[in-house]
Amino acid sequence: MVQKSTSTAGLRGQVAGETALCTVGVTGSGLTYCGYDVSDLAANATFEEVAYLLQFGQLPSQDELDRFHQALKAQRALPQALCEILERIPKSAHPMDVMRTGCSALGVLQQENDFSEQDDHIINMLAKFPAIMTYWYHFHFNGKKIETGSNADSIAEHFLELLTQSSPSELHVQALQASLILYAEHEFNASTFAARVAASTLTDIYSAVTAAIGTLRGPLHGGANEAAMALISSFNDPADAEQGLMAMLSAKDKIMGFGHAVYRTSDPRSIVIKEWAKRIGEEVGNMNLYNISEQCEKVMWREKELFPNADFYHASTYHHMGIPTDLFTPIFVMSRVSGWAAHIKEQRANNRIIRPSADYIGEEPRVYTPITDR
Incomplete structure (x- = not known):
């Protein structure tokens, strides 16, 4: 090897x-x-x-x-x-x-x-x-x-x-x-x-x-805001969100819209868009999705110390602006x-072609066998 x-x-x-x-x-x-x-x-x-x-x-x-x-x-x-x-x-x-x-x-x-x-x-x-x-x-x-x-x-x-x-x-x-x-x-x-x-x-x-x-x-990069919309729209109210998230955590289901590969304490973009989510919810006279989102944020921090990323509060913001998911x-x-x-x-x-190397984990060197002998 x-x-x-x-x-x-x-x-x-x-x-x-x-x-x-x-x-x-x-x-x-x-x-x-x-x-x-x-x-x-x-x-x-x-x-x-x-x-x-x-x-x-x-x-x-x-x-x-x-x-x-x-x-x-x-x-x-x-x-x-x-x-x-x-x-x-x-x-x-x-x-x-x-x-x-x-x-x-x-x-x-x-x-x-x-x-x-x-x-x-x-x-x-x-x-x-x-x-x-x-x-x-x-x-x-x-x-x-x-x-x-x-x-x-x-x-x-x-x-x-x-x-x-x-x-x-x-x-x-x-x-x-x-x-x-x-x-x-x-x-x-x-x-x-x-x-x-x-x-x-x-x-x-x-x-x-x-x-x-x-x-x-790819779903591991983009699409978290769509997944967040699917999540928050599946709950009727904050109490339902509390129960639903606890059940998902117990089942070890993946919950999109929380945590980040680089940020460790918070996502600064989430703080900004959360305020816009609140303002847009107030404008349309419907705070239910915002309140559900806020309860999800509380549960995920309490249970996993995971914070919402930029995508999470975008969901209700875009939805109340009439944007299809x-x-x-x-x-x-x-x-x-x-x-x-x-x-x-x-x-x-300042270009140089990006060409990384890889660790080979395959077979040791082998000699070709004619098809009649395989």
């Missing part, structure tokens, strides 16, 4: 590279983008400011932000060929499959021919991802072809306008802005690392982002493309 080297399953705790984009859980909690605390950004910035920050390392001036907004607005409408592709994706497909296929198709229709074009293609994806999911959704579930361009002031407003086919409330726009900021970037998580591995081969930016979307599609994770894509793209740019700027 070949001698094994020191390795860590899943690369946990292993440093795989350098980044100037993000710090995660340095002191057990906390999250920064280019040195700015995510809570500060969520309270004061727009998602467009944060997307600009991740791409260029600095918050934009007003003139820079205005130009960024105009560039995004100009690219919102989907090309007809992409609309036709989306129409042919079956209604039974998961919306994450739609996002993966839509991104790949976009890369065929509007190809990145040179890395000097990368900023234009990042704007293209940021602008078009909201329409990719909403066009497919309306075509298959509402039987209509929607207009995919708009003059909305932000990506958050644009998405909500396309989804609801009406002008969203300012509170909903603000809540979604905060959500997009919280989901924008998270260091070397699985999907970001997949994007960097792809980028290290010098592939085009759409291929790298498609790899990231495919990785996020299947679209929860695609919204993650709509935001995280800003972080993925920034990492792709960073990888390209």
